[in-house]
Amino acid sequence: MFSKNTKYNLKVKTVFLLMFSVCFQFSALAQNSGWTPSSFEIVKSNYKTFKTTQYAHVFSGSKNNIVRLAPDLQGLQGIQLPLEKYKSGTNTPLQLRFKEPVKVIVGIFQENNSEYLQSNKLENAKLVLKNGLTITGLPSVNVYALSFPKGKQTINPGNGLFAILGVIKDTQKLSFRNAELPDGKLWNPTFIVEGFSDEKPLFEIIGGENKAVVDEGMSGTEGIQGGFEGGRVVKVGDTYHMFPTERAGEIGVDYYYDRVKTRIGHWTSKDAIHWKRESTIYQASGTYAITEDDNPMNDRRAAIWSYMPVFNEKVNKWYGYYLAYTVSKTIEPNHSFGRIWRCESTIDGIDGIGGPYKDMGIIMEPGLDSEPWEGRQGVASFFPYKVGDKYFGFYSGAYPFNSWADYPKKTGKGWFVALAESKSLEGPWSRIKDGSNPIKTIHPFFVENPIVSQLPNGLYIAVFDGGPDGWGHHLPNMMAYSLSKDGKNWGEARYLPIETKVDKWWDIMRTPLCLIPEGNDVYTIVYAAIDLKKRFHPMGMVKVKLNKEVMESRLKELK
Structure with a gap:
């Protein structure tokens, strides 16, 4: 995951923002x-x-x-x-x-x-x-x-x-x-903002909630100090199921620990607005590493992130794919050497989505087939999807090494995605080695947590975190999407300025958790975002409408 270590205390940052807000308001009046x-x-x-x-x-x-x-x-x-x-x-x-x-x-x-x-x-x-x-x-x-x-x-x-x-x-x-x-x-x-370019937008933002849908103090948020980050939302029947990363932390412990002591929660809703917490799927240990390298002496499940439920029709079970990290107190990024685990619901059928789940082992990890661009943080996310008779899986890396001589601490900047392939959801999964990784056609250095589905005409669409305008970065600060005709070659990102149609309650946009079709070309997006005045990172919801004419023209344009 993208490191949010801003190198200054949250309280100092909050005071600064409040002072800036007052000064800005006074200036505006003047x-x-x-x-x-x-x-x-x-x-x-x-x-x-x-x-x-x-x-x-x-x-x-x-x-x-x-x-x-x-x-x-x-x-x-x-x-x-x-x-x-x-x-x-x-x-x-x-x-x-x-x-x-x-x-x-x-x-x-x-x-x-x-x-x-x-x-x-x-x-x-x-x-x-x-x-x-x-x-x-x-x-x-x-x-x-x-x-x-x-x-x-x-x-x-x-x-x-x-x-x-x-x-x-x-x-x-x-x-x-x-x-x-x-x-x-x-x-x-430069980047393409949907609805603010020479081309017609694929999605029209038609509305949504003007405030966070899961926020601090709401039922179910007890014990979650730092709010939420990515994961996935799926809809089963008339019920939405959300599996966010809960940045739980501990009471009385500095805010930076929120992103180490994490857990995966299961939440449900009938409208994607009012949510009920059902259970904890996984809990991280929060134990810091004792060595600087990827050493089995370290706890490799110290932080758990990015749970992605996928229904396997062949075996009639829900599979879960999630990320487990080693964590460091002193090295940037503090999330290191990610490993992707697969788990299965112990209850068969579509209604088994709530689990309980049992671990089936690691499907991707740092190793001899890793590449320097995966960096200290890779493997940093995973999402599988079917293309024809095989499967592709987006995996990611961050804080790249220029070469292996830089391992384990000398890192650069960049948040990249690439593709692995397999004949089944169970694996084995292999990194594609044809020179196409990492994929820079979407954005040259920032794509996080892509989730893939298909549009009505068969186009593959990945929605993802487009990167912050903050923490020293100047990225679009919007969620984004990319299209593919074959599931392997991906087009340039388009960014969704949802604040043009809903009140902007956030400072930094983070991760979309879904693109759920609701009928009549309307889709629901649940997303994580950050209000810098709060330690707690809330969840929001927005609705978009697909333009089928544009969808068909994009299909013709793609190679």
Whole structure:
């Protein structure tokens, strides 16, 4: 699993966040909450407009999106310029018609490069926001106001890329300030946000709960200090069954122990909103290692994570696949040398999902067939799925070694997935060694906990954790999906901005536990996320609707 060691105490972090929140609110009150827009018409052009807000798709022919913006800009109407034409200077001049005198709000990239419009080329422009906008993959943005009279005007400040972020009334009073927003090149590579790109979205976010569905203090959460992380939710009949990793920890013990002293819980619900805890499936020991390497003297079940129930129709039983770690007090990551266990329900049939379960042994572990990219944390998750007459299994690694000479402590950064194969769910499972692992077509360095199912047209879909915008990382901070035609070759990730349709109660998005079909092309997703003001990590729920027309077009596009 992705290490959450932020290297500072949770209490200090909470105080900082509260102070930041108060300062931000005071700053927002001191500034205009937003500038007053003015209407305009685009003349002789088919350029689209966009609402200047988070995730806005600023340039056509690109994956660049807004991830930070000053509140002054919020809600303005920008114009989606063609990226490559403006970079190369082959664009035709943009003409706009105004009903009154206006100020056009323009974003200028702070890089001395011929691809970008240089600020010294602007005439009669006023710098109003320094570092006022962050666009993924692009340099820092200064925001200028350019005045224009009523009527048809040509917006052509010079060669190179710039962003038109809105048009406001000329009477709007503007004063300079530094918004201190980060450089967009920190978000590299750029990524596709579903519903905020040139393509139609596969899923429409249609709603869900505006707060966590399992949160601290609710029935069943007693004794769980740190809340939840990944696992799986399945639906049997009219009942949802959730098997989350419970970050139990111990009362009076530091929060970091929450992710060591873990257990696998079994929860049920009739609506994916109101949950009842049924039992504990597995409990980790929480015992720290006594050596730094992968040594049998260490307790190799010190932390247990990522329980994945799969029904085996052939034997009429539920199988469970889960991850057991060695843990360290002093080495980053503290979760090390993951091993994947398989267990079976002792009760036959589909209703045996609640167990009890018995262990059947380890199916994957570090060994002679491991590769350096699996790193100190691998094998870090596992999910099996059927393709034709055989099975593939996503397995993962993290904190990679550059070479085996770096073992056991000298690690890099990266959270990767790869495929193993087997003729049966029981195994044996073999790492695929054809050069395709790790799979970087989904994302070059961050994919966690993929869960695979099939869409109505046979496309395989994997939903997964897309990575945090936090702890020093600049990742999409959204759950994501990837598609495959054959179950082996996977396409580029698309990220789901669910906060555009439900209230964002979290700071950091983590792991989707399911994509459950409900009929009428509606799917349920239960997900884990983090509210940084809390030690307890809650669970949420959202509904999405599949666009079958887009699904068919994606099938044709995939190789």
